[in-house]
Amino acid sequence: MLEPNVRHLLLESLRPPTRFTLDAAVATTFTLDLTAALVPPLAFTAFGLDDVSADPMVALEAIARVAERTAIFCQAGMIEVPHTVPDLVAFLEPMVHQIVPPPGTLFHPKLWVLRYVDEEGAAACRLLVLSRNLTHDNSWDVIVRLDSAAVGSQNHPGNGPLRDLLIDLVSTTVTPLSPARRSMVESLASDIRRVEWQLPPGVDGVTFHYLRGRRPQIDWTARRSAVISPFVNDAGIEELSGPSHDMILISRPDQLEMLSPAILSQLTRTYVLDAAAGNAPQSDQHLTEEDAGIGVETLVPGAVPLRAHLHAKVYVLEPPGRRQRARLLLGSANATSSGLRGNTEFLVEFEGPRRNLGVDALLGAEADGLRQLLAEYTATGGATPTDREDVEHQVDNTLRTVAAIPHRVRVVSGGDAGTGHRVEISSSSPYPDRNDAWQLRVGLLTLPGREQPADFADTPDVVYEAVTTADISPFVTVHIDASHGVSGSTVLVAELEGDPFDRLDHVMARQIDTPEKLMRLIRLLLDFGNPGTVVNQLSAGGEGEESSWAMNQSQTGELELVLQALATNPAAIDSIDRIMVRLSASEAGRQVMPAGFVEFWGAVREARLLLESSA
Incomplete structure (x- = not known):
């Protein structure tokens, strides 16, 4: 036990x-x-x-x-x-x-x-x-x-x-x-x-x-x-x-x-x-x-x-x-x-x-x-918290009080085609009051090092200009610098308003940024449920692989895997289709698709719908 x-x-x-x-x-x-x-x-x-x-x-x-x-x-x-x-x-x-x-x-x-x-x-x-x-x-x-x-x-x-x-x-x-x-x-x-x-x-x-x-x-x-x-x-x-x-x-x-x-x-x-x-x-x-x-x-x-x-x-x-x-x-x-x-x-x-x-x-x-x-261990007992420990406790409590206040991240203008987005951070009520020399900073988690000063006993007025679509986030950071060299920070989850519908597509496109990465992920999804093949794919390289769709299917048999998945594992097809839709929504995403793959996947999508309707 x-x-x-x-x-x-x-x-x-x-x-x-x-x-x-x-x-x-x-x-x-x-x-x-x-x-x-x-x-x-x-x-x-x-x-x-x-x-x-x-x-x-x-x-x-x-x-x-x-x-x-x-x-x-x-x-x-x-x-x-x-x-x-x-x-x-x-x-x-x-x-x-x-x-x-x-x-x-x-x-x-x-x-x-x-x-x-x-x-x-x-x-x-x-x-x-x-x-x-x-x-x-x-x-x-x-x-x-x-x-x-x-x-x-x-x-x-x-x-x-x-x-x-x-x-x-x-x-x-x-x-x-x-x-x-x-x-x-x-x-x-x-x-x-x-x-x-x-x-x-x-x-x-x-x-x-x-x-x-x-x-x-x-x-x-x-x-x-x-x-x-x-x-x-x-x-x-x-x-x-x-x-x-x-x-x-x-x-x-x-x-x-x-x-x-x-x-x-x-x-x-x-x-x-x-x-x-x-x-x-x-x-x-x-x-x-x-x-x-x-x-x-x-x-x-x-x-x-x-x-x-x-x-x-x-x-x-x-x-x-x-x-x-x-x-x-x-x-x-x-x-x-x-x-x-x-x-x-x-x-x-x-x-x-x-x-x-x-x-x-x-x-x-x-x-x-x-x-x-x-x-x-034989303790003497009777110890009391130090001044620094007291301040640490106060900082933690203040951060929890701030995070309990509903916040909003509002995207109000802009777009990646121009100068980016204007993003504003606000709260529904003022932050708690402090009578000492504590300092407060608020920012977006996705923009580290760019936090902006905010005031206690007031609502934050934080504005960012030229924010890329992929960096828009409801995750807000709050940082406090207190006395005795104590500092503390937390992340809070704000309501996100006005964000572009394709925001997560941009995040995905930034993650899958080469044709080789996309093809490797597709092969993994097609082999979902086959641990041996998955392990082999994960242990393989990837950046040096040929990114042509025609070459890939002749070398590794993706066409056979797609046909097999259509018949026995349609969830894998749906997962790949979701990725394709997201990548297709941005220019960066479309750039990572191998030549000929968009046309091929269109035929796969039609076959999937046909099989689903006849089931």
């Missing part, structure tokens, strides 16, 4: 079961890295890639296939500004939604709710509950994967908390969801109530906890417990502990030092990750579609140094009067007052025998299990 040497990659857990395809996906996260959000679409398709940079063209098609079926919800003000902004980020726009939680709280759950369907329309569901945000952070986290045993006709009351979280999402976004996106989330919420879950080995029952509000919602009573939490405070530990309570706490050194000496005296032992343990060894164990389990996860390939941050949230409770039983809770909530009583959080609880889920099962022996990665 919770073997630290086993890595369950997020991509493996997102991939559809055999003979199933993605039908709907909802993810929640506190912080979001847009470049990390480019990766999950690769798991939903059969291209066999784990990295967007391996082939951006394939990533583009993967995102296009699932964008309308995927929704990612995050805390407003917690979208990170990426170091570099790939063009592919434009295709995430319909997927990303910012949540505004109740005042003084945070939107903090981390999960994926997924529905897959097979060719007959039968549904299968999957739930991933994580402590990990959708970012590239290198940290120690946990993941729980539950697969449906059945999606029946009767509601299961135990799924109510999960259904409630999904329903609440649609009414708490900064900007309203589109009717189609709202319908997708509500449909998934309806189906999830009827799911019967497969349980991991050694588990007798599962309970979901949707935390929202300031009243206690979980019974933490235990005679013995172990808590793993990267962030802690006195109020949180007080809620978890009780009289004659044997409690082990695993956290970060700086957080243990923030506890008061009185609270520390109530703890049996305190641990931190042991940097002297080195790197966690590699494991060749992989998660299969039959698995439903619990594991420590890094979400990144390769060995993970123990100096990486602890980010897992785990609670092991051995109840009084039930000496052979144990409860195991995993999810997003930290052992803080806000984590347990204020923020929006989600945890999954398992109940079963103590030998499987108890404290000793979690820690293991000295030579194996989690204990081998820990070092006992």
Whole structure:
């Protein structure tokens, strides 16, 4: 249980079961890295890639296939500004939604709710509950994967908390969801109530906890417990502990030092990750579609140094009067007052025998299990935040307040044929007031380094001239320079008004900028479902290939692949046709089409329509 040497990659857990395809996906996260959000679409398709940079063209098609079926919800003000902004980020726009939680709280759950369907329309569901945000952070986290045993006709009351979280999402976004996106989330919420879950080995029952509000919602009573939490405070530990309570706490050194000496005296032992343990060894164990389990996860390939941050949230409770039983809770909530009583959080609880889920099962022996990665830590306690840390906290809160204000990006004139577009950024209400010397800048994510000054206690008046069509974006950056050398930034999602209808066509044309790249993508799509051929295409070169359509079809048999796809895989034809329509909409896109291909594809399109009408 919770073997630290086993890595369950997020991509493996997102991939559809055999003979199933993605039908709907909802993810929640506190912080979001847009470049990390480019990766999950690769798991939903059969291209066999784990990295967007391996082939951006394939990533583009993967995102296009699932964008309308995927929704990612995050805390407003917690979208990170990426170091570099790939063009592919434009295709995430319909997927990303910012949540505004109740005042003084945070939107903090981390999960994926997924529905897959097979060719007959039968549904299968999957739930991933994580402590990990959708970012590239290198940290120690946990993941729980539950697969449906059945999606029946009767509601299961135990799924109510999960259904409630999904329903609440649609009414708490900064900007309203589109009717189609709202319908997708509500449909998934309806189906999830009827799911019967497969349980991991050694588990007798599962309970979901949707935390929202300031009243206690979980019974933490235990005679013995172990808590793993990267962030802690006195109020949180007080809620978890009780009289004659044997409690082990695993956290970060700086957080243990923030506890008061009185609270520390109530703890049996305190641990931190042991940097002297080195790197966690590699494991060749992989998660299969039959698995439903619990594991420590890094979400990144390769060995993970123990100096990486602890980010897992785990609670092991051995109840009084039930000496052979144990409860195991995993999810997003930290052992803080806000984590347990204020923020929006989600945890999954398992109940079963103590030998499987108890404290000793979690820690293991000295030579194996989690204990081998820990070092006992004796904290003095009583530390207080520094002035710089206080300012960092204020900056974060201010960014979240700004991001909760609806913004608009308006394209008011121009065009690429002339001097480009005029683009204006505005907000529906003034930014919060600041009486100090903080400075504020606002800009478009696609125009890094060109942010413009803005004022607190006022609405931004940001205007760009000569913006190319491909650089028009609803992603707005806000940057704050504060005292003590503290700075912070975030990305927010604005409403986009007046953008050219072919904006994404220009983005695609800038990505597929040579005939060789286009032909390589077409071959990949025609071979969709044939992993061996796909791997060969990805490992091949490409820039030196002959771009003539006639030469390509004689050399590699594309004509045969097209005919086969018309008969057995029309979805591949539709995907290519969508790309052709977008490329044809711009002069740059038309330039990358090999000689004779436009005429050939016209005949393919007619054949596809003829076959569809006769079906």
